Amino acid sequence: MAANHGQLLEKMKTAGSDNTTTALVEVVENLLVVGRSGNAAIKLDLRDLSRSAAAVMIDQVIDAVTQHPGWDGCSDCPALGERTCPIRENRERLMGTSDNGLFRRRLGNLVEASEQNGGHFTIRQVLSLVTNIILGHPEARDGLMACTDVADLAAAGTAERASPYRNVFGGNLRPSRAERTEPFRKLNLFGIGAETSNKVDNMLVYGADDPTLVETYRALVQSDPVYGETPAYKRAQQSYLEGDDPTTVARFLGLLRGQRQRLFFTISDELADALDLWDLTVFRYAGLYLETARALAERRPLPRQVMPMLMRGLNRVFTGMLIQNQDELVLASSGSQSQSRTSPLLEEFVSVARRGGEEVALLSDNAGGMTLVVRLARDDPPAVTLQLSTTRFEFLGRVAEGALPTSFSLECHEDLLAFKARLLSALERRRFLDGDDRSDGIVLKFIDLNSDGRASSRSVTVRL
Template sequence: MTTSHTGWINFLRQYGPIPRNDNMYDETIQRIVNKKNISPILIDAKYLKELIENFRSEQPKSVVLTGTAGDGKTYHSREVWLDLGGTYEQWEMPGNIKTLPIESHKTLYVIKDLSELENHEREYLVLFAQAIKHQRSDVVFLIAANDGQLIEALKQIDEHSDAVGIRKVIEEMLVTEQKEHTEYGVYLYNLSRISAAWALPQVIDAVMNHSGWQDCNHCQYRDHEDIHQRCPIWENKKRLEDVDGTKTIRDRLIDLLELCEINGIHLPIRQLLLLVSNMILGHPDVKDKLMRCQDIPDIIEKRTTVKASIYRNVFGENLIERRREATVVFNTLGRFGIGNETSNKIDNILIFGNDDPELKDLYQELMLSDPYYGADTTFKIQQKAYLEGIAEDGGAEFLDLVRSQRQRLFFSIPRDKENELKLWELTTFQYAGEFLTKVYRAVHQGAKPPSQILSRLVRGLNRISTGLLTRTQDKLILATSGSHSQAKVSKIFESFISVMRDRGESVQVKADPSGRLNLEVSLSSDPAIPVVKLHLQLIRYEFLSRVAEGALPGSFSRECYEDILAFKSRLLKQLDERRKQEQEQDDFEINDMSFHIIKLNAEGVLDKKTVEVLF
């Protein structure tokens, strides 16, 4: 074996979940690049071209880069600096503020990290305020900061005569996600708005296409004719590179990341690099839990290549639990419960598929076809011992292998078998695939969700609103307990809202300008009665769908339940507004003392019964 050319693998390990000072992450990677003469992992920086064009223009504006740690603020700043003529040596010199003359005969001030600004350097923020107010035409700024630091720093100069109002302007741009201000000379780029689902393929391609893989050309383990002698690093690389052309690993990962974003969870580029590095190099029995070339002979000899499975590494299974939970990307992906959740069919295939004639073809396709990470020798031995009841540990080791296989199947079940095998039952969110493809993406492409999905959501809302197991789904039922709207069972009928558009009433799923999905209930065509919106993210969709099908998922039901009741309260408030308007328009006072009781018929459909109050 050739182990002398291991620089690339050692470099790739630096992106993985190894202990480091995160504040120096970018600088540490850059020093290794320069010291070892290794090509950096270059990812398409979404806004870099725009930034450079701005600073090269005749009338450049100042730029503020915001975002969480790992979003690329330092990377963008340094690349702008280098492109405009600054040197790496100057960038690395002590000092948080760098200056550079640029083509427009202005001086560019770069504040590398606003959190490291010293008290005596606050005057530069006043200069920044003067620049964006057009009071100083000779200077322009590039500032990197997270949102909180930025507003806090601007507060400290708020009283200065030249900086009055600047904090409010920047704060408003942040809240409204406004990139450019019409009056002030400033751009604001929030790098946290870069979609992880968009960025992941860029990260994968950058790692897969790196010239460093040429180091592996002469390794005897690279594509050994004996499958059990093959290098797991290279095997993981091939699977992520998509050698077979199916792209299932990538596509399923993108699905998971997009669902995270819909739920308001942002994963920065740094976490995606960590994820990809760990997927390729992860193994629980080696130093730092990340493989090096010199580890491969021992792994092969001990037959522990299965522990390097890319399908386990995607969830950080190579790490100790404490480390895994402390790493944002693994903690986030872990919430999908992949490996712990299953269906009877999947487990029957994994456990009994080799002996069951009805499952044998699926067992062949899903397990035996992958002797490296699927039904390898260890799995077959443990399976046999488990079925014969002779496993020394009571089958614990085999069940752990089954858990790993569920993880593998989530990323390898072919698209044409997703529905047959109920792919998303391998996750905590059984309706996630439907929500993503038939609702979220459909609405963003200008289509409407299928009518049966909207009906199910309405049925779920009706069950929560009334506390009754109703099957009514063509109209939304508003009901109270007579005392307050938060009661678990509400039998006092208030109103029906038609799901299909009817005299201004409707229930629809729409996307707002920010891209968020909402369930919108319209009670009137009168613009004075605004639409009532419920933000429809994955957890609420799952909750409503499960309630509609008769189950209450206890793990996240309380929060969702309270959210839906709050939504119901807002609907009742708008209903009161509508009634007031109707009374004013009819110009008479209603003295009728009656109310309606909701009743459930034999088919589960809700109806109302009028009760008159006599004096």
């Protein structure tokens, strides 16, 4: 039995005021709030689906929807065998029978990355998302196909517009409606379709005629005659390349957007690195984020590039300089306030590897994400932590590669400067406990950059 939180409690509270009912209501409230019954005499198995990870839940919903016995009715459909039914096609693609579940895995990756950014998906939102993927078509009533629409859409030659890869982002709906609908609003934050790379666009535009790209084009575009190289796409591509009709440019660019969306879900794992799969999104480091989070959860070694990347990003934010240090955390200040964008004064080098009580590490947060932990001593001061969301991880990755992404910069930069302020406070605490006496003078350590980009210190003593 499934029920809404509020309705369940409301109905139970109006059921009566006897001791048994009151005890049952209390147990339900306890299970919903703290996850424990508190009354061993009442045997109740209550599962709060709102606490379930949507990335796991979406797999269960896909199975429940696509394997429902009602699909057996399709065996009598008159359209069966005559032409491709987009509803059945979308269902089969979502089931993963032909791609070993690649489509649904990538969809789960997006949902998981979104959740780690605070974008929780309710069970109702997951149900509406899966339904839209299967039934979506912009020319159908309310954007959702019924069986009676299939023949007309096929006759009009627009069945390809039922692409499930566009439907993931509400492409079958008016933009204003998609923006107001939570699952599509969250997934559209990834910018899939608008974001791209030269590798992918060159293949989509020139791949059919370029000997160096034709093999990839055949594998990723021509191999899908339903939603890939359709007659409409081929015509628009030719017109675009020949430049004989300016009005086709906008249409081809629209089709190109849909192809980028399709490729995100269909590029094989073997080609993902070569084609920079996550460059098709705003979050280019989301794939690495998910890989790292899973390694932490499963207690496996982390990807080798993760800690060096995070340290470079943090050090560049903390100092305001393009330093290359990645085996130590460079705590710096401006001498007056930790929020300054440029901090030329070195406060401390903190070892990433465990040494003398110091350590910088990544730990699982037991909720699919990760926490950066900096220890300056074994016990006191306590460790300073920073929750790494998908966005913060992306920001540090971009900064580590030498860019300052304006789309992420303001809020993330302030968060990281606040983290630095907490680290500096912990450092002051450690100095106090160590009895660091500076009564005879102050030693200012200025940060100098060596020829290899690594930071070193130059000391200047100020006598008091």
